[in-house]
Amino acid sequence: MRLDRQQIDSFSEDGFLLADGFLDQAEIQHLRVCYMETLERLKQDRALENVQSGSDRDEDFQVYQIRTAHLRHPVFRMLINDSRLLDMVESLIGPDIRLIHYQGVYKPARTGGQIRWHQDNDxxxxxxxxxxxxxxxxxxxxxxxxxxxxxxGHHHQLLRHEQLWDTSEKKGFYLAIPDIDDADAVPAEVKSGSFSIHHCLMPHRSLKNES
Structure with a gap:
């Protein structure tokens, strides 16, 4: 799935790109089943290296992230080696591709919290x-x-971040940009099976799941 010149130029100018239609419905459903199975297994294992929320009671305990996802289920390893994905990444950064971090994020309705403005490269x-x-x-x-x-367009320099500690949802340590003008912020709405790609200096956030 190579990107065309217009997509590459758009990414260079804006610092992000939305790419539709990567997975078909059958692939999405299979990935969704494997993802939920992995979440449930980590929940049962009380995996302390994963982000958790709620009390220690069984009915309240929840895993919100799958860190090192490629080590948790074969489907995640297959995904990061998919030639369609690698071709798309190569279009933006060249053929020397290395995985730095791999996680899955679970954001259930009425309980999935917000992530403050930050840049990945901090x-x-x-x-x-x-x-x-x-x-x-x-x-x-x-x-x-x-x-x-x-x-x-705000992806050209690393901004100052604060190191904070979240106690409300037991997320622990995180980084956030304390003062940022977000008047020009735009939502990255994408359909299931589609990608959102951003530069490591692109400021981004997500709000609570209010659905």
Whole structure:
């Protein structure tokens, strides 16, 4: 799935790109089943390396992230080696591709919290001109259910971040940009099976799932 010149130029100018129709409905459904199975297994295992919320009671315990997802289920390993994905990434950064971080995010209705404005490279601290984040939607991502938001064109420098600690949802340590003008922010709404791709210096956030 190689990107065309218009898509590449759009990414270069805006710092992000929405790419539709990567997975078909059968692939999406299979991935969704495997994802939920993995979440349930981690929940039963009380996996402390994963983001959790709720009390220690069984009915309240929840896993919100699958970190190192490629080690949790074969389907995630297959996904990151899919030639369609690799061709798309190569269109933006060239053929020397290396995985830095791989996670799945679960954001259920009425409980999925917000993520404040931040840039990925304040976590990654890698080569800024050749690092991107590729996010695949298993379900439709909308404003109502907490899709990502971007600031077009604001991907040219690393901004100052604060190190914070979240106690409300037991997310623990995180980084956030304390003062940012987000008047030009745009939502990145994508259909299931589609991608949202952004530069490692692109400020982004997501709001609560209010659906």
């Amino acid at each position: 976590y990654f601290k890698v080569a800024e001109n050749r690092t991107i984040s590729v996010w695949l939607a298993i379900d439709d991502a909308t404003v109502e259910n907490g899709c990502m938001w971007y600031l077009p």
